[in-house]
Amino acid sequence: METASDTNLQEKLARIEKLRTSESVVISGNEIEANSDIKIYRENAKKYGLSLRNIYRNKDRNCLIYLSKGSIKEVISHNISEEQLKSVAAIPQIIENAIYLQSIENEDKEKHPDVLYYEYYVCGLKINESEYTVKAVVANSTTGKRYYDHLLTCIEKGRLISLTTAISHHGNEINLPNSGVKDKRLLMILQEILGK
Numbered sequence: 001m002e003t004a005s006d007t008n009l010q011e012k013l014a015r016i017e018k019l020r021t022s023e024s025v026v027i028s029g030n031e032i033e034a035n036s037d038i039k040i041y042r043e044n045a046k047k048y049g050l051s052l053r054n055i056y057r058n059k060d061r062n063c064l065i066y067l068s069k070g071s072i073k074e075v076i077s078h079n080i081s082e083e084q085l086k087s088v089a090a091i092p093q094i095i096e097n098a099i100y101l102q103s104i105e106n107e108d109k110e111k112h113p114d115v116l117y118y119e120y121y122v123c124g125l126k127i128n129e130s131e132y133t134v135k136a137v138v139a140n141s142t143t144g145k146r147y148y149d150h151l152l153t154c155i156e157k158g159r160l161i162s163l164t165t166a167i168s169h170h171g172n173e174i175n176l177p178n179s180g181v182k183d184k185r186l187l188m189i190l191q192e193i194l195g196k
Contacts, residue, residue: 024124
């Protein structure tokens with residue numbers, strides 16, 4: 001007899017398989033004017049990103065997600081690498097094509113009182129010839145869904161899933177030395193799903 005937890009696990013594994021077989025978002029990396037001065041480059045990315053403010057439909061969940069000024073600021077506020085700045089140009093495609101993996105309750109209601117929970121989406125991103133995995137965060141708030149942030153991991157999504165699967169089945173800790181994976185939340189989500 002199939003239990004609710006079995007069905008839930010099957011749904012999660014189906015999402016991982018959907019992610020594994022999904023097409024990566026592709027951008028040239030030349031959409032935003034580059035500059036050797038990171039402050040100017042960041043400003044160029046911000047200006048470009050602000051021109052993208054709109055409501056986009058995620059195909060996987062068939063839901064509307066608002067890309068706001070605050071979203072752009074959040075994406076370019078940390079981990080300022082050339083790739084992170086270039087990825088701003090891909091945000092509409094990320095929203096539209098990312099695969100939903102999991103929701104997690106807002107753990108900091110004092111800082112974000114309107115946010116009920118965060119939804120985590122993942123997709124592949126190809127910038128020029130380099131492959132990344134993108135973890136996108138959508139804040140589900142009292143006013144609707146808004147794009148909150150995203151982070152790049154320097155590893156192709158299929159390879160990341162395979163590495164996470166291998167680690168989960170061998171009982172090792174969440175640690176992928178020399179793999180370029182620094183996004184602990186992404187690893188935690190993948191391991192929760194694949195480690196069952």
